Amino acid sequence: MSNSSENFFETKVMGHPAGLFVLFFTEMWERFSYYGMRAILVIFLTGALVGDNPGWDWDKPAALSLLGTYAMFVYLTPIVGGWLADNKIGYRMAVVIGALLMTLGHASMAIETPTFLYIGISLLILGNGFFKPNMTSIISKMYEGHDEKKDGAYNIFYMGVNAGAFLGIMLCGWLGENVGWSYGFGLAGIFMFLGMVQFYYAQPLFGDVGAKPKNEKKGIIDTLSEDLESSKEKISGKLNHFITIDYLLIGVFIISALIFIVNDPLSKIGNINTLNFTVAGMTDSLFFALLAAILFILILIVRIPRYERVVRDRMIAFTIFCIFTIFFWAAFEQAAGSLPIYTRDFTDRVLEGNAASIFKIIDAIVTVVPIGIITYVLISLFRQTFSRIGFSNIVLAISFVIIWALVIYKLYINFSAEAKEVEITWFAILNSLFIIVFAPLFTKWWDSKYNPPASVKYGLGLIIMAIGFGLLAFATRNVPLGAETAKLSMIWLVLAYLFHTLGELCLSPMGLSYLSKLVPARMVAFMFGVYYLAIAIGNKMAHYVGGDIEKITKEDGLSYFFLIFTVVPIGLGLLSFALHPLLKRLMHGVR
Structure with a gap:
């Protein structure tokens, strides 16, 4: 165990090293910028050319094709960025470079011209490749010799992920829809920049962890392999x-x-x-x-x-899980493409009287409470680290002053209006909100004696998610062929996001978990790439099919569009259940 790793535990916040919470806030601002931009991209591109807040009036297939290609590269570039960090520049410098590129990307998009849009998206893709794989690598290095603390550390870290998604969608979405799209894109860039500065000036907390590699060739995949070996049987055999x-x-x-x-x-x-x-x-x-x-x-x-028999069988099992993963994300990621279009064009979002008052109160609670909790974490970090990383703390404090100012202004505007038109992007925050609420329950379930086998988790994930689309199919059953608008109840969207999130909690955490259990360390790199490729394919497929929402609505009806994402996942979920005996044999005792 390195001294630098041990030194982390000298300065603790809530029982964990203070450095973990620096990473928590850095990741939070990155997720803020990513989800905030993504929430408004398709609405902006497909919005009418005229009006109070005009869009670009792109065809839906064009807008979703761009989103799909962007989302695909988001899952492919980390493989390259991880290699560069491992071998050339170190994790911390990779994070700073990634954050800077993404800041420039958001700034480019805020200019609102086609050329700068493409430049911006290209910079976001490149920046993500540097940033995404290296944050978790720093945590892994930080907790060397403290394996018993890792699960709790990753839980805290992923709370930062969801907090960032929640805040980004809410504030970038609100600004984009009510003030101007440039303000939504620009706000994402501002917080990405502040996150970068905060992380850069917190370097004294990290010692040599995540610094530029020296002579030893030990990087992300090696570190991951070491982590995995402790949780799986070692398999000897000739290399393939x-x-x-x-x-x-x-x-x-x-x-x-x-x-x-x-x-x-x-x-x-x-x-x-x-x-x-x-x-x-x-x-x-x-x-x-x-x-x-x-x-x-x-x-x-x-x-x-x-490969030898046991390795071969386990890799076949993991490959089957990857195929299920492709189709899960192909349906789930409609949340970024076709669902915002459905929300805008087919949902009655205007509330009046008591309904408007109740919504304003609920919105205020779900906005203020999470930010209050995160602010408490911020104050706890200040108490422990201000003497060592004062400027980083000040930048973080400025970030939260801006957040609170925006939230108070948003709530003031909302409560001042008699009626309320709920923002299109507001519904997207439900995913993060439901994850924060239900994730602890799923964690207890997985840790109990009722923990289901892998094939059942995948099957449940697909079927539960499909129920959400089934509800939307039922809600839209009477929408006429070719209809461009309708006024359907918001409750259907709320329920759809609920079931989508419950399905995600069943399936999404399983991929890397079973990668760790099924794949020998020497093949982690290859299968890690296969797994990320599966998610990338799912993302591209989601928006390739989702781009045809208008065409399918005209020819077969909107209900038919949602039935596609109901029937296919249910069929695959039942197939996953049926494959349980086969998968159990192929996994050779791995649970």
Whole structure:
């Protein structure tokens, strides 16, 4: 155990090193900026060209294609950023570089021109690649020799993730919809910048943890592998070296995937068809998407059987879970694309009289209470660290002064108006709110003797999420074909987000957990990439299908659109249940 790691525990806040809470707030501001920007992007792009707060009037397929490509790269670039941090620049410098790039990205988007939009999104993708993988790596290093504290540390850290998402969606969404889209994009950049400065000037707390690597080649994957080895059986056996057919398949897969990723938004946004051909009625984009999917499966089919039996079986089990993961995120991520469009166009969001008063009170409570709790954490951090990182604390204090000022102004405006039109983005905060409420209950469930096996968790996650879409399908059953607007009750959206969140809590934490249990340490890097690729594919698929909401509504009805995301996950959930005996054998005793 390094002295620097041990020194962390000399300055404690709520039983954990003060450095953990620096990371908590840094991650909170990054999630604030990410979710805040994402909450308003599609609404802004597809909004009418005229009005009090005009948008760009993009077609829905174009807007969601851009969002899908952005979301896909968000899960792919961390693989590169993690390698650079491991081998070249260190975790802390990677976080600072990532935060700076994302700050510039949000600033570019606030200019509101197409050129700066694309520059901004490119900078956000690059910045995310540097930032995302390295925060958890610093925590892992910080807790070396204190494994009993790690679970609690990650729980605190992920509370910061959800707090940031909650605040970002609420404030960027409110400003974007009520004041101007540039203000929403700009606010995301302001807090990303303040988070970067706060983290940079808190460096004295970290010693040499996360600093630039010296001669030793020990990085994220090595650290992860060490963490995992303590929780799984060690498996010996010969290495499965990559051979010519592996490299050939991977090369063609990468080329096919890149053609699809680039061509899809180009064709839908700029009507630029780089290849401009059809195969069996499929566009060039769809053809290369299917080709990439087939090659992805072929790579696994070719490589996995060459492992020894136990390793092979466990990797097959994990691959099956990855396939379920793709379809889960393809449905769940409608929350960023088609659901905001549904909220804007098909939900009655105007409240009057007692209904408006009750909503204002509820909104005030769910706004003030979480911020009050986070402010208490902030004060606790100040008490322990002000003498060592005073400037960092001051920057953090300024951030919260701005937050409280915005919240008070928002509540003042809300309570001053007799009627209330609920913001489109307000519903998106329900996911973070429900996670904060229900996550402790799920943690107790998983820690009890009633902890279900993996296949049941995946099945429950898919089916419970599907219930949320089923409620929306039921709510929209009487919306006429081709209808562009309707006035449906808000309760359907609230219930949908509730079931989506409960499904997420069943399935989402399972991926990395089963990666740690099923995959030998020497193959963590490869399967880590496969898992992130699965989430990336799910995100792109979500917005590729979601972009057709208008077309499907005209041809088959809005209810049919939501039925797609009801029937498919339910079918896959039942399949997961049915596969339990097979998966149990393949996992060879891993629970």
